[in-house]
Amino acid sequence: AQTVTQSQPEMSVQEAETVTLSCTYDTSESDYYLFWYKQPPSRQMILVIRQEAYKQQNATENRFSVNFQKAAKSFSLKISDSQLGDAAMYFCARETSYGKLTFGQGTILTVHP
Amino acid sequence: DARVTQTPRDKVTEMGQEVTMRCQPILGHNTVFWYRQTMMQGLELLAYFRNRAPLDDSGMPKDRFSAEMPDATLATLKIQPSEPRDSAVYFCASGLVQGAYNEQFFGPGTRLTVL
Numbered sequence: 001a002q003t004v005t006q007s008q009p010e011m012s013v014q015e016a017e018t019v020t021l022s023c024t025y026d027t028s029e030s031d032y033y034l035f036w037y038k039q040p041p042s043r044q045m046i047l048v049i050r051q052e053a054y055k056q057q058n059a060t061e062n063r064f065s066v067n068f069q070k071a072a073k074s075f076s077l078k079i080s081d082s083q084l085g086d087a088a089m090y091f092c093a094r095e096t097s098y099g100k101l102t103f104g105q106g107t108i109l110t111v112h113p
Numbered sequence: 114d115a116r117v118t119q120t121p122r123d124k125v126t127e128m129g130q131e132v133t134m135r136c137q138p139i140l141g142h143n144t145v146f147w148y149r150q151t152m153m154q155g156l157e158l159l160a161y162f163r164n165r166a167p168l169d170d171s172g173m174p175k176d177r178f179s180a181e182m183p184d185a186t187l188a189t190l191k192i193q194p195s196e197p198r199d200s201a202v203y204f205c206a207s208g209l210v211q212g213a214y215n216e217q218f219f220g221p222g223t224r225l226t227v228l
Contacts, residue, residue, distance in 0.1 A: 033215075043202060045219035091156065098168060099144055099208055099215030103156040 004094050006104035013082045014112050020067075021077045021107045023092030030054075033095040034068070036077045039106075040088040048090070051075065079109075087111045115139045117220035119205050125226045131193040134223045137186055138207030145188045146217060147173075147180055148204040156204075162188065163210065195227045 004025045013019035025034070036048040051059045051068050058066050063083075067076045079086055092104040118137045126132055138145050146161040149172075160170035160180040170180060177196070182188045192199055202224050206217040 037219075043222050043224075045204065045206075045222075047216065047218075050216070095215060098161070098163065099210045099217070100146070100158055100161065100169070101148075101156075101217065102158075105155045 004092055004102050004104040006092055006107050008107045009105070010108045010110070012110040012112060013079070015082055015084060017082055018078060018080045019082055019109065021079075021090050021092075021109065023075045023077070023104055025073050025075065025092070025094045025102075025104075027073065027094060034066075034075045035093045035095070035101070036064070036066070036075075037091045037093060037103075038086075038088045039091065045091075049077065082111050084111050084113060115218075117205055117207050117218050119203075119220035119223050121223055122221060123224045123226075125228065126195055127228050128196055129194045130227075131191065132195050132199075132225060132227075134190045134203055134205075134225070136188040136190075136205030136207075136220055138188060138205070139218055140186070142207040142209045142218075144208045144210045144215065144217075145182060146206040146208070147188070147190050148206065150202040150204065150222070151200075159190070159203075192225075195225075197227045200225055200227050 032053045034051045038046045038048050049059050049061045049064050063080045065078045089106045091106045093101040120135045144163050147159040150156045159172040162182045165182040179191045202222045204222045205220040208215045208217040
């Protein structure tokens with residue numbers, strides 16, 4: 001099975017500091033998409049950032065950026081200047097055929113004031 | 114502001130009852146996905162449709178689950194009969210799949226509790 005692994009069940013960060021969430025995945029494809037989704041207590045799944053595997057440049061969206069290491073099949077999310085509103089469950093996902101998403105188990109992020 | 118809608122938002126039912134969950138995808142999207150989220154299994158794909166045709170429902174227990182898309186504005190997921198192990202949050206997502214890229218937009222989910 002082609003899997004997505006998030007090895008950190010929980011992470012915590014102080015407000016205004018930086019935190020990195022880890023994700024590794026398995027694939028035999030050369031071109032694919034990777035995503036980070038945020039799920040706050042409201043349970044709404046919110047797309048945070050996406051990365052196209054054929055692009056060398058790491059994606060960035062405001063305070064969110066990724067470190068994409070294709071050879072290592074690693075896709076970590078860095079949150080800079082953490083805010084209380086960043087507290088949520090974060091899911092890493094890989095797009096498989098026909099747009100299906102395979103998700104990791106999630107990382108609960110706590111932000112301390 | 115286009116968004117995926119799901120009804121009901123919460124559903125409590127007793128074992129053996131039929132449950133129907135509904136989803137209205139974003140207008141113009143050609144693909145609809147059903148996911149289930151549980152503490153033990155995380156998020157897993159149950160079924161999905163392209164242009165209303167079922168493409169893959171291998172994630173669904175076939176004996177009790179069924180998914181349909183009677184028209185472009187409605188997707189349904191039915192469980193009959195329901196069992197306590199079906200308790201989960203069920204998400205519908207829609208997307209416009211073009212070539213290799215697809216961004217999925219998720220609905221708010223239906224939290225199902227089977228007693």
